[in-house]
Amino acid sequence: MSGSNRRVIVLGALSAMAEATCRMLAEEGAQLALLGRDAERLDTVARDLKTRGAAGVHVFARDLLDTSDTPSALQAAADSMGGANAVLIFYGVLGDQNRAETDLEEARRIIAVNFTSAAAWSLASADLLERSGGDGAVLVGVSSVAGDRGRRSNYVYGAAKGGLSILLQGIAHRFAAKPGGARAVTVKAGFVDTPMTAHLKKGPLWATPQQIAQVVRRAMDRGGPILYAPWIWRWIMLAIRLIPDAVFKRVNI
Amino acid sequence: MSTAYVNDDTRLSWGRVVRSHHLIAKPRFVDEIAPALADASVMGLRALPVGLGRSYGDSNLNPGGALIDLSKLDRIVAFDTQNGVLRADSGISLSDILRFSVPRGWFLPTTPGTRFVTLGGSIANDVHGKNHHAAGSVGCSIRRVGLVRSDRGALELASDIEPELFAATIGGLGLTGVIAWAEIQMVPIVSAYIEQEVLPFDDLDSFFDIAEASQNTFEHTVAWIDCTASGRHLGRGLFTRGNWAPEGGLDAHSDKLKLTMPVDGTPLAFNALSLRVLNTMIRTAQSFKAAESRVHYEPHLYPLDAIGAWNRLYGRAGFYQYQCIVPPDGRAAIAELLCAIADEGAGSVLGVLKSFGPKRSPGLLSFPMEGFTLAMDFCNAGARTHALFARLDAIVRAANGRLYAAKDGRMPASMFQTSYPEWARFAKQIDPLLTSAFWDRVSQ
Ligand SMILES: Cc1cc2nc3c(=O)[nH]c(=O)nc-3n(C[C@H](O)[C@H](O)[C@H](O)COP(=O)(O)OP(=O)(O)OC[C@H]3O[C@@H](n4cnc5c(N)ncnc54)[C@H](O)[C@@H]3O)c2cc1C
Numbered sequence: 001m002s003g004s005n006r007r008v009i010v011l012g013a014l015s016a017m018a019e020a021t022c023r024m025l026a027e028e029g030a031q032l033a034l035l036g037r038d039a040e041r042l043d044t045v046a047r048d049l050k051t052r053g054a055a056g057v058h059v060f061a062r063d064l065l066d067t068s069d070t071p072s073a074l075q076a077a078a079d080s081m082g083g084a085n086a087v088l089i090f091y092g093v094l095g096d097q098n099r100a101e102t103d104l105e106e107a108r109r110i111i112a113v114n115f116t117s118a119a120a121w122s123l124a125s126a127d128l129l130e131r132s133g134g135d136g137a138v139l140v141g142v143s144s145v146a147g148d149r150g151r152r153s154n155y156v157y158g159a160a161k162g163g164l165s166i167l168l169q170g171i172a173h174r175f176a177a178k179p180g181g182a183r184a185v186t187v188k189a190g191f192v193d194t195p196m197t198a199h200l201k202k203g204p205l206w207a208t209p210q211q212i213a214q215v216v217r218r219a220m221d222r223g224g225p226i227l228y229a230p231w232i233w234r235w236i237m238l239a240i241r242l243i244p245d246a247v248f249k250r251v252n253i
Numbered sequence: 254m255s256t257a258y259v260n261d262d263t264r265l266s267w268g269r270v271v272r273s274h275h276l277i278a279k280p281r282f283v284d285e286i287a288p289a290l291a292d293a294s295v296m297g298l299r300a301l302p303v304g305l306g307r308s309y310g311d312s313n314l315n316p317g318g319a320l321i322d323l324s325k326l327d328r329i330v331a332f333d334t335q336n337g338v339l340r341a342d343s344g345i346s347l348s349d350i351l352r353f354s355v356p357r358g359w360f361l362p363t364t365p366g367t368r369f370v371t372l373g374g375s376i377a378n379d380v381h382g383k384n385h386h387a388a389g390s391v392g393c394s395i396r397r398v399g400l401v402r403s404d405r406g407a408l409e410l411a412s413d414i415e416p417e418l419f420a421a422t423i424g425g426l427g428l429t430g431v432i433a434w435a436e437i438q439m440v441p442i443v444s445a446y447i448e449q450e451v452l453p454f455d456d457l458d459s460f461f462d463i464a465e466a467s468q469n470t471f472e473h474t475v476a477w478i479d480c481t482a483s484g485r486h487l488g489r490g491l492f493t494r495g496n497w498a499p500e501g502g503l504d505a506h507s508d509k510l511k512l513t514m515p516v517d518g519t520p521l522a523f524n525a526l527s528l529r530v531l532n533t534m535i536r537t538a539q540s541f542k543a544a545e546s547r548v549h550y551e552p553h554l555y556p557l558d559a560i561g562a563w564n565r566l567y568g569r570a571g572f573y574q575y576q577c578i579v580p581p582d583g584r585a586a587i588a589e590l591l592c593a594i595a596d597e598g599a600g601s602v603l604g605v606l607k608s609f610g611p612k613r614s615p616g617l618l619s620f621p622m623e624g625f626t627l628a629m630d631f632c633n634a635g636a637r638t639h640a641l642f643a644r645l646d647a648i649v650r651a652a653n654g655r656l657y658a659a660k661d662g663r664m665p666a667s668m669f670q671t672s673y674p675e676w677a678r679f680a681k682q683i684d685p686l687l688t689s690a691f692w693d694r695v696s697q
Contacts, residue, residue: 016281016325041282048328052353195281198259 001136001221003028004055007081009074011035011064011121012091016194017142019045020213021088026054033058033077033084036091056081064091065112067120074121074128085133086220087125089118089141092161094196100156107156114160119167126171129182137182140219141168142212145188145228148237151253165226172225185224187216190233205232257289258296258319267564268309269571270633270662271690273316281325283342283401283433290403290431290686293319299688300403302431304374305346307367309574310662311690312426313374318688321431323373329353330434337439338396343373343432348508355505359439360550362394366605368506368555373432378659379424379619381626383473383554385609390621392423392614394438402430403686412615421682424616426658428683428692446501447473447553450494450545457488457588464608467494473553478604480629483595487588490606498547506551567632573662575645576628578609578620579654586652587625590645594629597641601630617675617682620657628660639663658691669695 003025010018013034022032026049036042039061046057058080062073078084095110122141129137146154147162165186172184191197191206207230215229228234243251258276265272276298278289293300301315303322314320323344330340337359341350347361348368354360363382365375379392388394398410400422408430410419422429454460460476467474471494478490557563564572579586587606594604604627611623631638646668649656655672656664670676680696 040284044282044328047330051329051332195279198279 001085003030005136006030006086006220007033007078007084008086008088009033009035009077009084009125011087011089011125013045013059014038014041015090015092015196016209017189017192017212017216018088018090020209021090021216022049022054023052024213024217026050026052026057029053029055031056031058031081033060033080035060035062035064035073035077037061037063064121065117067117070120070124071127074124078128078132083132083134084128085137087129087139088216088220089121089125089139091118092142092144092196093157094154095157097152097154097156110156111160114157115163118164122164122167122171126174126182126184130175130178133182135180138220139168139171139182139184140187140216141185142187142189142216143168145190145233145237147188149241153253169225176225183224185219186226187212187219187229188226188233188237189229190236205236257285257292261320264314264320265306265571266309266311266313266662267307268573268633268662269564269567269569270573271311271314271316271571273314275315275317276319277322278319279322279325283326283399286321286401286431286433287406289319289321290401293321294403294686300686301689302343302373302377302427302687304344304371304377305369307365307370307374308378308659309572310658310660311694312378312658312661312692314690315688316690323431324371326433327371332357337441338436339439340397340434340436341372342434343376343399344371346371347375348506352505352508354439355442355445355550356503358441358443358503360442361391362438362440363388363391364554366555367558369558372435372437376423376432376435377425377427378657379614379616379621380659381609381621383475383607385607385612385621386468386474387472387610388440389610389612390424390614390616390619391437392616392619393612395423395435395614396438397436398422398432399434400430401433402684404684405430407433416615418682420615420617421679423614424619425679425682426618426692427689428687430684430687442497442503444498444501445504445550446498446547447495447550448498448545449548449553452492452494453490454492455489456486457584457591460488460490460492460606461584463492463494467492468608468610470496472496474607476606478591478606478627479602480591480594480604481598481602483592487595488591488606490604493553495548495553501547504549506549506555567630570633570635572630572632573638573642574628574630574660575642576626576657576660577645577649577654578622578624578626578657579649579652580622580624583624583652583654586648586654587627589648590627593641593644593648597644601632604629617679618658618673620655620659622655624654626657628657661691664695666695666697 014036042059046059049057093113100107125139143165144161146158147165168186175182175184189212193206212229257278261275261277264275298319300319303313303320305324326342326344328342332339365380375391379390381390400408474494476490476492482489606627608625609621
């Protein structure tokens with residue numbers, strides 16, 4: 001589907017990856033409904049996207065952790081564009097693994113943001129797209145390679161993202177039962193240089209938000225149900241999953 | 254320590270000579286600038302706003318202190334398609350501006366030789382381009398600036414709003430506050446192509462003749478000088494000049510790099526490469542005679558941007574660029590400089606020579622003035638390099654010239670203070686929290 005026919009709901013629109021994706025869509029003339037927490041920042045982003053060529057940008061400031069009214073909130077976002085044919089889910093928190101092991105509040109927060117609320121929005125989005133998305137409707141969720149194997153450095157975050165990946169995979173399977181209907185894609189991102197990871201040391205495997213955005217944009221048209229971003233992570237994670245436990249327990253990752 | 258700042262030992266300027274520790278914050282939103290300044294102050298650190306780090310020396314470094322890197326603050330706020338006025342956040346790169354504006358039929362009023370600089374960084378150095386003789390420096394086209402200061406908060410500046418602070422901020426080296434956004438007057442273009450001529454010349458006098466003859470008829474002019482030539486051939490090189498083509502389409506450039514330097518090279522490798530480039534250029538030019546061709550603006554304006562991280566070619570010790578300007582009566586000084594460099598055999602193979610026109614921007618510390626500017630790279634060979642620079646300084650000072658802060662990492666304070674007579678007036682406008690390694694050195 002060409003960008004100018006896209007009417008896209010973006011959850012977590014203030015993230016660097018979301019904004020990079022939205023810029024591509026704006027340049028193609030898409031309509032966008034942005035959901036994020038900070039009203040003023042949403043307006044700033046919206047102004048930029050409109051200037052770059054978006055056919056329309058609508059903002060909805062809200063806390064995505066609040067999932068009490070997901071169906072009506074999505075419907076309102078869709079209505080602002082005269083219907084929606086894509087939903088992109090970007091938000092997440094990395095959290096602090098060490099703290100999460102002793103402070104359950106931290107663990108709960110990591111799971112609530114990355115899984116519980118993302119799952120609620122994903123399910124409601126699947127419904128919306130199935131009912132009224134039309135041809136080429138697509139749900140893309142950005143998950144993480146951390147969900148592919150539990151590792152001591154980030155398994156709480158990994159568990160939440162792994163759960164989200166399974167959920168989105170399930171939605172993709174459900175959509176596949178009706179050929180020609182909606183699609184769902186999980187984009188599993190590797191290390192991405194964003195404000196969320198600013199404090200971490202960067203190496204050659206780090207990608208920019210723009211690189212992930214390109215994968216997300218492509219996933220809206222084809223591919224899936226699981227895409228690694230950048231692609232090299234597919235092979236890295238395959239190798240990591242294949243390491244036998246006896247060896248894996250000695251690896252500090 | 255505030256969470257917005259991150260420890261960093263890897264931040265380098267383009268010349269890669271100074272290695273130091275910084276705390277770096279990278280705001281993505283304008284509302285994060287004031288807190289970043291406040292946090293630096295709480296930590297007892299001086300701060301410096303920076304862009305894409307394309308300045309060569311130490312004007313974009315603040316060793317041991319805080320850096321506020323604006324390169325992620327890159328939104329377009331508004332574009333007036335009728336009048337070509339663009340308002341954008343300071344961290345947007347000139348490359349991104351062009352990718353947006355060229356298909357809409359607008360171009361930057363002027364641009365430096367790389368498009369990977371930020372709007373804020375180009376204002377803070379009041380950068381010049383190949384069209385200086387026609388358009389002046391970028392400060393001539395800046396209509397409005399949004400500044401955030403540690404002592405006064407957010408301000409809006411223009412030639413008629415806080416004119417003194419506005420004039421200090423154009424070419425203000427990041428010291429008058431953090432530029433949050435700016436409004437720039439773009440110029441209309443009918444195509445993205447340039448009709449370019451390349452003329453080989455045999456000596457310095459021929460350069461001056463061609464430069465004079467091109468002044469009123471060509472918008473873009475610049476010459477590459479062969480710095481290894483001496484005697485009769487002193488100052489020989491290639492003169493490129495061009496004008497916007499009347500047709501050809503409004504295609505923006507692509508940002509895909511053709512080649513990137515993954516590791517540090519050696520100065521030798523660099524000189525071998527530049528020699529090859531030079532020879533190829535000379536051959537191409539000769540085979541076309543007065544070679545004339547239509548080229549896209551990208552290779553015409555940004556020949557070096559095709560290779561990513563070429564600065565690593567100079568090796569781990571890094572390199573300096575020496576860029577000076579002398580007034581119109583300083584032709585002899587250019588010859589003396591070239592003699593001194595050829596004599597020492599220390600310069601890179603290629604130098605850049607260009608004439609500047611009389612148009613002045615409001616900037617108090619702006620580098621450009623009417624005359625001739627010469628720029629050349631030198632690999633960092635320690636004391637030997639500095640001794641040569643001292644020799645060059647003496648020639649520039651005697652000719653009433655000065656050096657460009659964006660390229661400088663070593664000029665003595667006395668030279669700065671005599672050649673930038675407005676510096677004391679400028680100093681009154683500095684934000685008390687801000688400083689740079691450059692400023693610490695030249696303001697002593
Ligand atoms: C290959 C190459 C070719 C070049 N050719 C030219 C040329 O032809 N003409 C020319 O004039 N220059 C040229 N330059 C120099 C370059 O244009 C300047 O150094 C420019 O200022 C770099 O911008 P930047 O975004 O990288 O800023 P930085 O180098 O990071 O910073 C430059 C200065 O701007 C200040 N600054 C940056 N952002 C802000 C902000 N938001 N608010 C306040 N202050 C800020 C910094 O404090 C610093 O003093 C060239 C550089 C290279 C590498």
